[in-house]
Amino acid sequence: MENDKKIIVTVSGIDKTGIVAKITTKLAQYNVNIEDIKQSICQGYFVMFLLGCFENSNYSFKDIKSALLEVGNEMELEVWVQKRQIFDNMHKI
Amino acid sequence: MFDAKSILETINMIKVNNLDIRTVTLSLSLRDCIDKDIKVVGENIRNKILKYAKNLCNYANEIENEYSIPIVNKRIAVTPISLIGESSKDMNYVYLAKVLDEVATEVNVDFIGGYSALVEKGFTKGDLALIESIPEALSSTKKICSSVNLASSKAGINMDAVLKMSKIIKETARLTANEDGIGAAKLVCFCNAPNDNPFMAGAFHGIGESECQLNIGVSGPGVVSAAIEKLPKDVDFGTLANAIKKIAFKITTTGELVGRELANKLNIPFGVIDLSLAPTPNPGDSVAGIFKAMGLQHAGACGTTAALAMLNDAVKKGGIMASSYVGGLSGAFIPVSEDALMIDAVKKGCLTFDKLEAMTSVCSVGLDMIAIPGETPSDTIAGIIADEMAIGMINKKTTAVRIIPVPNKTVGEMAIYGGLLGEAPIMKVNTLSSSCFVNHGGQIPAPIHSLNN
Numbered sequence: 001m002e003n004d005k006k007i008i009v010t011v012s013g014i015d016k017t018g019i020v021a022k023i024t025t026k027l028a029q030y031n032v033n034i035e036d037i038k039q040s041i042c043q044g045y046f047v048m049f050l051l052g053c054f055e056n057s058n059y060s061f062k063d064i065k066s067a068l069l070e071v072g073n074e075m076e077l078e079v080w081v082q083k084r085q086i087f088d089n090m091h092k093i
Numbered sequence: 094m095f096d097a098k099s100i101l102e103t104i105n106m107i108k109v110n111n112l113d114i115r116t117v118t119l120s121l122s123l124r125d126c127i128d129k130d131i132k133v134v135g136e137n138i139r140n141k142i143l144k145y146a147k148n149l150c151n152y153a154n155e156i157e158n159e160y161s162i163p164i165v166n167k168r169i170a171v172t173p174i175s176l177i178g179e180s181s182k183d184m185n186y187v188y189l190a191k192v193l194d195e196v197a198t199e200v201n202v203d204f205i206g207g208y209s210a211l212v213e214k215g216f217t218k219g220d221l222a223l224i225e226s227i228p229e230a231l232s233s234t235k236k237i238c239s240s241v242n243l244a245s246s247k248a249g250i251n252m253d254a255v256l257k258m259s260k261i262i263k264e265t266a267r268l269t270a271n272e273d274g275i276g277a278a279k280l281v282c283f284c285n286a287p288n289d290n291p292f293m294a295g296a297f298h299g300i301g302e303s304e305c306q307l308n309i310g311v312s313g314p315g316v317v318s319a320a321i322e323k324l325p326k327d328v329d330f331g332t333l334a335n336a337i338k339k340i341a342f343k344i345t346t347t348g349e350l351v352g353r354e355l356a357n358k359l360n361i362p363f364g365v366i367d368l369s370l371a372p373t374p375n376p377g378d379s380v381a382g383i384f385k386a387m388g389l390q391h392a393g394a395c396g397t398t399a400a401l402a403m404l405n406d407a408v409k410k411g412g413i414m415a416s417s418y419v420g421g422l423s424g425a426f427i428p429v430s431e432d433a434l435m436i437d438a439v440k441k442g443c444l445t446f447d448k449l450e451a452m453t454s455v456c457s458v459g460l461d462m463i464a465i466p467g468e469t470p471s472d473t474i475a476g477i478i479a480d481e482m483a484i485g486m487i488n489k490k491t492t493a494v495r496i497i498p499v500p501n502k503t504v505g506e507m508a509i510y511g512g513l514l515g516e517a518p519i520m521k522v523n524t525l526s527s528s529c530f531v532n533h534g535g536q537i538p539a540p541i542h543s544l545n546n
Contacts, residue, residue, distance in 0.1 A: 010100055038097050049097045061159055080104055084095075086160040089350040090343045091099040 005055040006084035007032070009068060013077035015046040022071050023048070023079075030064045031057035046077075051084070107162055110315035111378040112344065114351050115371050116166040117153050118206075118291035118308045119146050120298045120364060123172040131181040135192040138177070142169065142193075145305055145361065146200040152358040156351055164351070166513075169197065170296035170308070171207035179219025186223045190230035190237050197236040204279075206296035208239040211286070214248040214536070224254075227261050231276035232268035238294035244284035244482035246489045250537040255482065258282050259475035259531075263498050266467065270500035273508040277497040278430075278462060282478050284485030284492045289365045290421040295458075295493060306364030307356040308421060311348030312371040314380045316340055317404070321386040333387065334407045341411025344368055349416045367421025368412040369457055370404070372432035374515040380404075380425050381434030392435055393444030401425060402455035422491060424457025430510065430517035431462055439518045446520045454484045459493035464508040464517035467500040474498065476527030479537075487540055 011023060020039065027034060027050075036051040054064055065081040072079030106112040126137035150167050157164045171177075171193070178186050190208055197205040208230055210220040227239050241258055244250035262282075266274030281295045288299020291308035320340040324332065348366045356363035372380045381392035387400050405424040412419045427449070429435045438444035446463070453459045459481050465474075478494045485492030499508040502519055509516045 008095060008100055010104060036095060038095075047097075049095060049100055051095050062155075065158065080161055082103075082161045083159045085350055086162065086347060087095065087099055087103055089346045090103055091096065093342075 004083070004085070005053055007052045007054065007061070007064070008082050008084050008087060009050040009052060010080040011046070011048040011072070011077050013046055013075070015041055015044055016075070019046055019075060019077065020048065022075060023050070023068065026067050026071050027052055030054070030059045030067055032064060106313070106316050106343075110313065110319045111373070111375060112313045112316045112347075113163040113165050114309060114348060115312040116168050116291050116293075116310040117149070117164055117352070117355055118168040118170050118296055118310065119149055119305070119359070120170045120289065120291070120296070120302060120308050121145055121305050122298055122302065123177045127177055127180050129181055131178065131183060131185045131188055134177060134181055135189060138189065138192055139196050142196045142200065145359070146202065148359060150201045152355055155358070156354050160351065162347065162351065166204070167202045168291070168293060168296065169200075169202050169205045170291070170298050171205065172298045173209040173211055174207055175210035175217070175219045175223040178223065179217065184219060184222040186226040187229050187233065190226070190234050194234035194236050202236070204236050204238050204293045206238040206240065206293050207298060208237050209241060209297045211242045212251055212254045213242050213245045214251060216254065224257060224261060227280060228264040228268050228276065231265050231279055238279045238296065240281045240283055240286065240295045240297060242283045242286040243478065244486050246285060246486050246542075247539055249539040250284070250479065250482045250486060252479065252531065252537055253534055255478045256475045256531055259471040259478060262474055262496065263471050266498050267500055273502065273510065274467070274497045274499045275510055275514070278495065278510060278514050281493050281495040282482070284482040285490060287421055287491055291367050292369060292371065292422060294495060302364075303362060305361045307352060307359060307361055308364040308367065309348050309352035310367045310369060310371070310421065311344050312369065313340075313344045314370040314372050314383055315377040316344060317370060318377070318379070318382045318386045321383065326388070330403065334403060337404060337407035338411035338414070341368060341408045342415040345412045345415035345419070349418075363418070365418045365420030366412070366416050367423050368408060368419065369422050370408060370425040372426065372428065372435070373513060374431060374433050376433065379432045379434040380427055381432055381438055385434070391441070391443040392438040393448050397448065398451050398455055401427070401452050405455055405457055422457045426458055426461060427452055427456050428462035429520075430464065430508070430515040431513060436516065436518060439520060446522055450480065453481060453492055454488060458491065459485070461493065461495050462497070462514065462517060463495070464497045464499050464519045465522045466503040466519055467498050468503065469498050469522055470528070472526070472528040472531050473522060475531040477522070479531060483537070
């Protein structure tokens with residue numbers, strides 16, 4: 001399934017320098033291609049959504065998720081990494 | 094491309110409103126385990142469960158991680174054990190209960206259901222032996238759940254079985270008196286028991302089911318409350334019902350995704366998804382909370398039965414739209430001990446036993462997790478069961494009784510179980526005698542299926 005290799009990364013927390021840089025660097029390290037990205041600041045609160053594809057990565061979903069959660073821990077951000085299918089299933093008829 | 098609003102909504106449903114997969118239940122036939130020698134039956138059961146369920150928990154944990162949605166319970170449901178032990182010489186059912194309990198521990202599931210008998214029209218020797226073994230089986234094991242089908246719309250009510258079960262419930266509670274009669278919390282009497290229900294304590298692998306399948310139970314009363322709270326207070330009932338249907342759709346599609354993925358990993362067929370609003374004692378995870386969101390002062394107020402009827406129906410409609418394989422109980426559960434606001438309503442005197450009984454005529458199950466005084470006579474318990482069976486029989490719906498006569502405790506005290514089973518205020522029960530009625534013996538005949546007034 002094509003969708004099986006797509007992930008949605010959601011990052012939120014207090015805004016600070018280097019959030020996008022750290023997350024995307026980690027994704028590059030794990031060979032996850034970024035297909036779409038949206039980011040905004042709302043009352044000092046940082047929110048980012050990112051669609052990634054790990055089709056060509058040698059790493060598993062689990063490895064990639066752990067690595068991103070670690071970045072979240074270091075930067076005191078809330079990071080969610082989920083396979084995309086859950087959103088497609090829930091919100092499309 | 095993606096829609097940020099949808100992503101936030103999903104995360105919010107999981108994080109704030111307690112959306113979860115309540116149970117993944119491996120439903121397994123044990124009919125090929127039958128043997129004359131009970132030890133061989135036990136060995137066959139052990140081998141078969143290990144073969145199918147050894148990876149259940151690992152795979153469930155993997156999927157939980159992939160979608161970041163909690164899978165709270167991993168369970169197994171098996172063929173009613175009365176059928177499996179019946180051909181063995183000594184019909185030592187307690188031995189089979191212990192085997193099931195051990196193997197459940199080995200594969201790390203939290204409950205195994207199917208210590209059951211289907212006796213709506215009479216007992217076989219095996220049915221009787223199993224029923225009589227229930228108190229010992231439930232008091233000497235940790236993970237066994239037991240259910241007995243006493244009635245159906247096609248067969249009527251087996252009143253001999255009702256009477257027998259009232260005594261079995263009391264005895265089971267007595268043998269587990271040091272834990273407030275917890276054995277009775279794992280024992281349920283049914284009318285029209287579903288064959289594919291993934292929820293405990295009533296799950297078993299029905300006779301007409303396939304060799305093995307994975308059934309999913311999804312919950313989310315908090316999500317439904319939140320959806321209703323977002324609406325203006327003055328919306329009409331059509332709008333209210335639509336909001337419930339939409340959210341039920343979203344919950345069901347999510348559950349089916351998880352169910353199909355897990356069935357795929359286990360290499361077994363996907364069975365059904367059961368969307369049941371099953372509360373937990375956690376804040377915000379309450380069916381009684383939905384009544385408040387709908388505008389009732391508290392659960393038990395006049396209008397509660399109508400609110401529950403609409404909720405139950407809208408949940409089913411949303412679920413049916415989302416999946417072709419909706420089954421099990423599907424609707425709204427109203428267990429008292431497992432719902433913080435139901436407990437509160439009982440404690441404050443807002444919700445009485447009689448109102449609960451009325452509510453069961455439109456909810457998806459029945460009198461569930463209700464603690465009553467330990468001194469309640471077994472004939473009164475038989476009367477309670479008979480009433481509940483009658484509601485199910487006449488209305489062609491599943492009804493159930495999971496009631497705990499808490500030893501040495503009375504009205505005003507609490508029965509404490511912990512975990513998902515929660516805690517229950519002991520409720521007042523009508524003290525008039527039912528003895529002469531319930532002791533007539535025999536069968537309440539099957540009802541007429543026309544002239545529906």
